[in-house]
Amino acid sequence: MPRRKTDIEPAEDETALVLRARRGDSVAFGEIVRRYQRAVYRVAYGYTRNTADADDLAQETFVNAYRAISRFRISEPMFPWLARIATNLAFSLHRRRKRRPESSIEPLLEAGKQWGVDDDPARHAENRERESHLAEAFGELSSEHQAVLLLRVMEGLTYDEIARALGVPAGTVMSRLARARTDLRARLAKRTGESK
Template identity: 40%
Template sequence: MVGRPLEETEVVERAKRGDARAYEELVQTYQGLAFRTAYLVVGNAADAEDAAQEAFVKAYRALGRFRSGEPFRPWLLKIVANEARNRRRSAGRRDALALRAAAAESSGEAAPSPETAALDAERRRVLLAAVETLPDEQRLVVTCRYFLDLSEEETAAVLDVPRGTVKSRASRALDRLRETYG
């Protein structure tokens, strides 16, 4: 599911040996996902950026403890989420999740009828609003699993809970969403 290119293991090994260029390559590859993950946890761009930056610095210092051959992504995301959670405590209100302007208006499908487009956009709004009203821990499982498309294992790493907890929270969240979204 992660689809990790073979050479990544090699890049991580080079970074472990202190090759700064190799590490920059990893930062380049994962900074987008790291920022989005931090953003969904902490809820504002400034703290998310700060958390992601701090996480990359800490991850570099901790590379010695990274077990060779393991997937790098969940390991990194765990550090990112940890930094984001630390900032979440001090951060103020979370920004509401928003849809891209175009997505809020039309379905993006080829020539949808006005009714379909309106319905789709409406359903999207309803679903997003339903996600927003979930309790924090359920919302985070949903955002990790479906919005960021993380695996169960990665979600567990990000939320710092066992996989079983991810499963049960996801199932409770989906039940709840089904009530409002149908």
């Protein structure tokens, strides 16, 4: 059966999809959305910690991406560009609401693997208390520090990808990440009474 020109090839590369989307091919842009919707949603949820806001933010990210697809650099990977759009929208939402965006710390907990599931109720209670301390400490970090931690830990982006997503030099990403980790450790130590 012959293929329609709007059918997506099984492993059609990103460049071809972007070029087709630039020509107004909605099927191609739909494939871009399909490929990245979960990752964009995770970034959005990390900032909003609210499913409705995350849905809205993710949708707005793709609307903005569609409008700006002609400015996307084909030589660059797509996800950092989408993450930057989502991050900018999250910061705008934060400014509109005049409050710090809440961020999900579940990926940080999973990445740490420090507090596994345990059948011992006492340990389970201790783990929940540590998670609570971590969530509170993480919520007190600046938006810049939350952003680099979320993109590094939750999405596993490289320093260069985070730099592109946030529109800052890679050196800035590295220093923010180091400061964010130090600040988070200090805030945790203060809460738990443990020394650094």
